[in-house]
Amino acid sequence: MTRPRPERTPAKPARETAGKASAQTAGTASVRTAGTASATTTGKASAKTTGRAPAKAPGGAPALPVAAGRDVLRAALALVRADRRGFLAAVLLNVCAVGAGLVAPWLLGEIVERVRDGSGVPTVDRLAAGILAASLAQILLTRWARLHAHRFGERAQARVRERFAARLLALPPAVAERAGTGDLVVRGTTDIGTVGTTLRDAGPEVFVAALQVPLILGAAVLVSPLLGACGVLGLAVTWAAARWYMRRAPAAYLAEGEANAALAEEVTASAAGARTTEVYGLAARRLARVLDRVAVAHRAREGTLALRSVLFPAVDFGAFLPVAAALLLGGLLHAHGLASLGAVLACALYLRKLSEPVDILLQWLEFLQRGTASFARVEGLGLVTGDAPVPAPRAPTGDGTLRLAGVRHSYDGDRDAVRDVDLTVRPGERLVVVGPSGAGKTTLGRLVSGAETPSGGAVTLDGVPVHTLPPGRVVLVTQEHHVFLGTLRENLALAAPDAGDADLERALATVGADWARELPAGLDTVLGPGGLSPDGAAVQQLSLARTLLLDPGVLVLDEATSLIDPRTARRTERALAAVLAGRTVITVAHRLHTTRDADRVAVMEDGALTELGTHEELVGAGGTYAGLWRAWHGA
Numbered sequence: 001m002t003r004p005r006p007e008r009t010p011a012k013p014a015r016e017t018a019g020k021a022s023a024q025t026a027g028t029a030s031v032r033t034a035g036t037a038s039a040t041t042t043g044k045a046s047a048k049t050t051g052r053a054p055a056k057a058p059g060g061a062p063a064l065p066v067a068a069g070r071d072v073l074r075a076a077l078a079l080v081r082a083d084r085r086g087f088l089a090a091v092l093l094n095v096c097a098v099g100a101g102l103v104a105p106w107l108l109g110e111i112v113e114r115v116r117d118g119s120g121v122p123t124v125d126r127l128a129a130g131i132l133a134a135s136l137a138q139i140l141l142t143r144w145a146r147l148h149a150h151r152f153g154e155r156a157q158a159r160v161r162e163r164f165a166a167r168l169l170a171l172p173p174a175v176a177e178r179a180g181t182g183d184l185v186v187r188g189t190t191d192i193g194t195v196g197t198t199l200r201d202a203g204p205e206v207f208v209a210a211l212q213v214p215l216i217l218g219a220a221v222l223v224s225p226l227l228g229a230c231g232v233l234g235l236a237v238t239w240a241a242a243r244w245y246m247r248r249a250p251a252a253y254l255a256e257g258e259a260n261a262a263l264a265e266e267v268t269a270s271a272a273g274a275r276t277t278e279v280y281g282l283a284a285r286r287l288a289r290v291l292d293r294v295a296v297a298h299r300a301r302e303g304t305l306a307l308r309s310v311l312f313p314a315v316d317f318g319a320f321l322p323v324a325a326a327l328l329l330g331g332l333l334h335a336h337g338l339a340s341l342g343a344v345l346a347c348a349l350y351l352r353k354l355s356e357p358v359d360i361l362l363q364w365l366e367f368l369q370r371g372t373a374s375f376a377r378v379e380g381l382g383l384v385t386g387d388a389p390v391p392a393p394r395a396p397t398g399d400g401t402l403r404l405a406g407v408r409h410s411y412d413g414d415r416d417a418v419r420d421v422d423l424t425v426r427p428g429e430r431l432v433v434v435g436p437s438g439a440g441k442t443t444l445g446r447l448v449s450g451a452e453t454p455s456g457g458a459v460t461l462d463g464v465p466v467h468t469l470p471p472g473r474v475v476l477v478t479q480e481h482h483v484f485l486g487t488l489r490e491n492l493a494l495a496a497p498d499a500g501d502a503d504l505e506r507a508l509a510t511v512g513a514d515w516a517r518e519l520p521a522g523l524d525t526v527l528g529p530g531g532l533s534p535d536g537a538a539v540q541q542l543s544l545a546r547t548l549l550l551d552p553g554v555l556v557l558d559e560a561t562s563l564i565d566p567r568t569a570r571r572t573e574r575a576l577a578a579v580l581a582g583r584t585v586i587t588v589a590h591r592l593h594t595t596r597d598a599d600r601v602a603v604m605e606d607g608a609l610t611e612l613g614t615h616e617e618l619v620g621a622g623g624t625y626a627g628l629w630r631a632w633h634g635a
């Protein structure tokens, strides 16, 4: 018996290129930052990132949830409701095709009887013509039904895709980062592809096959109740095998989906961080991690394969058993004059035909398991974002005072990375945040920019929580950046669609991107695969130029110039400061060369704000900052 093997849609590569900062490893550039602009990227780089981000929920479970069975059913019904007419047309045409398919076996039995009766050739010809007409009708109706089913499926898949895209864009940036690119890519490509095939093919096929089974069995019972009952025998075997399978399949397919996502995540991270891996000699460790994921994915796939290897032979047995039983029993009945030859033939043909819908049913039920698991993963995004329209962002109306009140934040719900921070930053103030490694500086920067929502307290700009601000008000620039597939102009114009070439060139010049002037194609230079691949420093300058064009009210810089050589970095920072005069700038400083120019310096230690004042005040106070300053100058 040949089974149509539904294949999973292969994962397609994302259209946009990944971030290009050279020192990245497992970094996951965020696509969008709530309340901040797309010119920003967040997260930590290189060795740091490998250690803790993207964070997985405890136990290695994916950070993104998976929808429950009833939510998946609700979503599927909503898709049918949204295209009720298309669905009904497909189902009705399929039912008609099934009806036409029942005519031929019955007519064949009639032919045998008429021949035995000694009826003439014209009668047999008429019956044969009937078979031909019924078969033709079945072919045409089936084709028409498939067309409608495919159209319905395509429209439904488009809806699923659109909703997924909307939810993806609404994902809080911190959740997107923790989920990891691999999981999101698999959900957005492989899973949606599987859902599409399920909706387009599996759904209608299962429905029609489920209708065919009682109709065919009913036709066989009508011809001969005893022979028709043999069909029940085969169905019982198949039913038992299917039940065994269905009990185990959902968990097995979910595990397979998760293992694939984890593998994709690991491979993506390895590719993105290839350079760092090489620099730190981490190849063996990374390879071991990838191989570990491959082993898990392999085990998960073996698990589902084992289930199929029991299901399919059992189904084959269930398909042939009733035919063999009907022929044996039919032969006996006919020999005793209890059944006509035509009835035995018609029954055997019906029971043989019964295996087709049963086989289709199981084949697609198997696929339906995958489809349901994939749909649960796709719908899982809705559990994070919901479907409620995103409230319109509120624009602050005051003078631009930034306030942190009782702010605390914990990544794991256990230890506070930032605690009890009260701070008011005046409009236009330059604040530099310093402190030892792991003190919470970056976390503070992310809280201020709205990239992270505080676990406690509030971060507001003129009283409005920063994560609800319109894009571009508060911008976070880190050392991880995103280069979009397209020209240099398109990459810059993302931040300012109305800016002219002169504005774009000025922004590039301000951030010291002299390389851009030397490009033969200038702003038309294509960036990304197949085009120019700028190095980490150039990508950082591109991001800073985008930030300038965005002209934010508050700018948070965290290692924003770390990949640029120190002299150019200092020049770039001064130029930025001049251009951003009047804007509030908060700099997370890992080098202390800018602290002297700042209005105030904030010192973070163990998540708390321990010192706050001007450079002179803090040096005079002889505390932590004074120590850091002395160490910086080698005193």
Ligand SMILES: Nc1ncnc2c1ncn2[C@@H]1O[C@H](COP(=O)(O)OP(=O)(O)OP(=O)(O)O)[C@@H](O)[C@H]1O
Pocket: 052, 053, 055, 411, 412, 417, 435, 436, 437, 438, 439, 440, 441, 442, 443, 444, 590
């Ligand atoms: N994504 C994350 N998931 C879990 N823990 C994190 C995450 N990011 C930071 N942390 C933890 O929060 C604490 C503060 O980290 P943070 O990066 O804010 O400090 P930092 O002062 O910027 O350090 P550095 O100077 O090394 O960048 C650290 O203990 C760190 O391990």
